[in-house]
Amino acid sequence: MHGIFFDVLILMSVAIVMVWLFKRINLPPILAYLVCGILAGHDILALFEHPEEVQLFAELGIVFLLFSLGLEFSLPKMIAMRHMVFGVGLGQMVLTTGFFMLVALLCGLTLSTAFVIGTMVALSSTAIVIKQISELGILNTRRSQMAVSVLLFQDLAVVPILILIPLLANPSEQSMALMIAMALLKGTIVVAILMSVGKWLLPRLFSEIAQTRTDELFVLTTIFVALLAAGLTFWFGLSMALGAFLAGMMLGESQYRHQLEADIRPFRDILMGLFFITIGMRLDLSVMIAQLHWILLGAALLMPIKAFIIRASAWLFKGDPQDAWASGIKLCQIGEFSFVIAALAVNNALISQNQASLFISVGLLSMALTPLLVNRSLVFAQKLVTSPISDDIAHSIEFEQGKYADHVLIFGFGRVGQSVSRLLKKEAISFLAVDADPVRVQEARSAGEPVTFGDVSQKDILRAVGVEQAKLVLLTFDEPARAVNVVELVSSLNPDVPIVVRTRKVHHLEALYMAGASQVVPEILEGSLMLASQVLHLSGVPMSRILKRVRIERKGHYRHMQGIFPGESTEINYETHDRLELMHAVSVTHQANANGKTISDLNLSKMRVSVKGLRRNNVEIAEPDDNTVVMAGDVLVIAGKPRRVERAERYLLFGNEV
Structure with a gap:
């Protein structure tokens, strides 16, 4: 028990360091988790003797991810997208599987092995792509909708593929057609159950929960619903992710959508990190080093071909060329479900362990390149399309x-x-x-x-x-x-x-x-100025004075409106720390360096800090002049960048001693 605890502690430490390091060099956290998994794997730290023990928890990350995705796609939206899901998605799956099956057959592999390889290559990474486009805020763009449609069909296609692989290994056990028909029947039943429950029961359930005004109960119910839907589909022999997606989709039309998404996000992000760590653990470094040239060549050939096939599929269904290329570039990697298929194929002796390790290495390399490709997909697509517009x-x-x-x-x-x-x-x-x-x-x-x-x-x-x-x-x-x-x-x-x-x-x-x-109009300050104008007008100030005040503020670049007193909710990060102007009140004591000196003597402008006001005996002196003498008991209001304000306060209180 203690060993497992310390292993988990080491894994968390490595993950924290990797994510921090990758963020400092502007690389996505997904890559950090993959590297963390490689370090934690059996070739380096060997933290887990049986990595499959944490696989279940890792798969919950996909469950919560698909639940969140379902919240974005309501049933009417899915019906509207059916031509892309069952058009471009079906076309991509058939064309990619067929092309790579043909390549495998030409290399001398059997038909069953070729089918397994074709289906593994045809799948893309739902986890990485959805996470990246969500973080970039481009989920609702047309090109991302096409990519998501293809991913949804791929997730649906995983179910019959997982059923077919054992049958391909033992074709005489049962009728393949009967097994597929049973799977379709199960799928229809479970989808009907989830859609019925989602339409009639879940909104009433969350309405009742919301009335209790208990945050813990709402979060607990959200997690329970996602896991229950995933468990139901798993019990019927289908993908857990599919059930979570359907549950989310049923709640996508409700007024609780945004709260549900906010509640599930912390669990989703942590478990998704664990999922990518487990993927990194699967990498066999000895195979990677020995076959590095084949891995690089495989990724270099596979990714462009897959992007081209997605473009061709979109062309068959009259998709926009630029959207098609952007979607193809996003989806040209190998997916996480491909690793599940690889493991099942090894267990059924359809592919060897070395073939699976080589394939996983190519897949991990393609996954590592995916965040960059998603970020730059539109730029690459615009270069590939010579006539992107009419x-x-x-x-x-x-x-x-x-x-x-x-x-x-x-x-x-x-x-x-x-x-x-x-x-x-x-x-x-x-x-x-x-x-x-x-x-x-x-x-x-x-x-x-x-x-x-x-x-x-x-x-x-x-x-x-x-x-x-x-x-x-x-x-x-x-x-x-x-x-x-x-x-x-x-x-x-x-x-x-x-x-x-x-x-x-x-x-x-x-x-x-x-x-x-010539003029910069900051929305926040201009909105505040208009609000103040309305307040002054309703308070009886003549309109001529209000207009004069507005003109002065705009001409002075909103000088009197800049600077804020910070609070707990004030967002100060790496980007704003040296740009945000803060105001701070400094109480002058008898021992303070500023006591008895004029504002001119203090020369705060040298520190690029301005004096906004001075309060003496509860009387405010707005914008005191340079000859004003600062006295003990005064409160001096200064404004500037956070670091400069801190430095100025130390100078006012302690002078050159600090």
């Missing part, structure tokens, strides 16, 4: 060139860009919008909007839309790094044009102004 959009820049002068350019035609364009239209102000989303551009142009497709970070595009003749440029997309580059580019082409930039975060103001922006 001719109407492709020629729109040429059509617009020379037509506009003294116009407003709107870069980004999302929610903000469209709102601004409607007001410009009401004032009869000429404008042209540029957006990089071909679907949005097509929809807007069909409605007669002056929108063109293009990447505004390219000089040719900016010249084509008349940036040198524009009277104003508005950037609406919320990508600060890209916005800085575009502002610099616009300024170089037309130094006199006013550039207005919309941003969400306050700490991006300085970088955008330094790049050449």
Whole structure:
């Protein structure tokens, strides 16, 4: 018992170090877990004599992952996607299995072995792909929906494959057709049960649980429902993940969807980490070292071929080329269920242990490359598709060139860009919008909007839309790094044009102004300014004074509105620590270095910290001048970046002693 405890403790320590290290070098945690599994495997640390003992707990990670995925896909949405699931998904499964079966047969393998290899290659990693696209926030994009549709069909296909493998090893035991028919009957029964329970019972159950207002009971019930659905399908001989997905899908239409997802996420993420660790444990380093050249060659050939087959399947069912390539690049790895099939095939003597180890090594390499491929899938797809958009959009820049002068350019035609364009239209102000989303551009142009497709970070595009003749440029997309580059580019082409930039975060103001922006509108501060204007108006302040105050704040780059007193909920991380401006009250004592000195003497500006106010005898002195003498008992309010504020406080209290 003590040995298992210390093994688990060592495994957690290795996992923590690996995840921390990989995050520091901007690599996804999935790779960290795979490396942790390799270190914990029998070739290095050998923490678990029987790794299969933790396999059940690891598979619960997939159960919770598919339950979360089911919450995103309601039944009406699944019905709407049926042509992709049973079209592109079926086509990919048949074509990939058939192609690699043919390759295996040409290499002299038997038909049964070739079928096993074909099905193993045809499956992709639901766990890695779904986790990556969820973290990137692109689950609801069209290209990700196609990838998810293919993955769903693959998960459905796992069931008959697992039934067929023992029959292929012992074909005379029972009628194969009868076994498949029984499996289909079981599948129909369990799906009907889960859908009925999900539609009629689960909403009432969670409604009753929610009324108790007990968080623990809600979390416990969520876990119980996910595991019960998984256990039901497993009892019927089907995939546990399928049951969890169906349960989640039934609850996807309920008002509890977001709470259910939040409750299940901590368990899902921890168990998914354990799942990837167990995959890493399966790697046989001796086989990997001895067959490294074949492993590299196998991955280099397998992944592009699989991506091409998915593209071909989408072409058969009239899928969008760019979406198809992006989906193919996401799904070109070998999946975790392939390892389950490999283990079953070894037990039934359909493939050898060395063949399985070689296949697992190729699969792990493909999985390790998957996070990078998912992140860059759209970029690669755009390079592969020479005509990703319709001719109407492709020629729109040429059509617009020379037509506009003294116009407003709107870069980004999302929610903000469209709102601004409607007001410009009401004032009869000429404008042209540029957006990089071909679907949005097509929809807007069909409605007669002056929108063109293009990447505004390219000089040719900016010249084509008349940036040198524009009277104003508005950037609406919320990508600060890209916005800085575009502002610099616009300024170089037309130094006199006013550039207005919309941003969400306050700490991006300085970088955008330094790049050449004329006015940066942070949504949070501008929203606060409008709210304050309404409060002042309803409090009886004359409108002329309110407008004057608004103009002063905007002209001064919201100087009086910046800086916040931090609290427990204030998010300070690696990104914001050196950008967020905080306010802090320093109580001056008799022994303080600041006592008896003027603000000018303290020279806080040298530390890049400003004095926002001073409170003396419960009387506030707003923005005290440089000649104000700081006295014991005063409360000095300073503002600046977190580290600078800490340094300034030490200086005010202790001087050069610290």
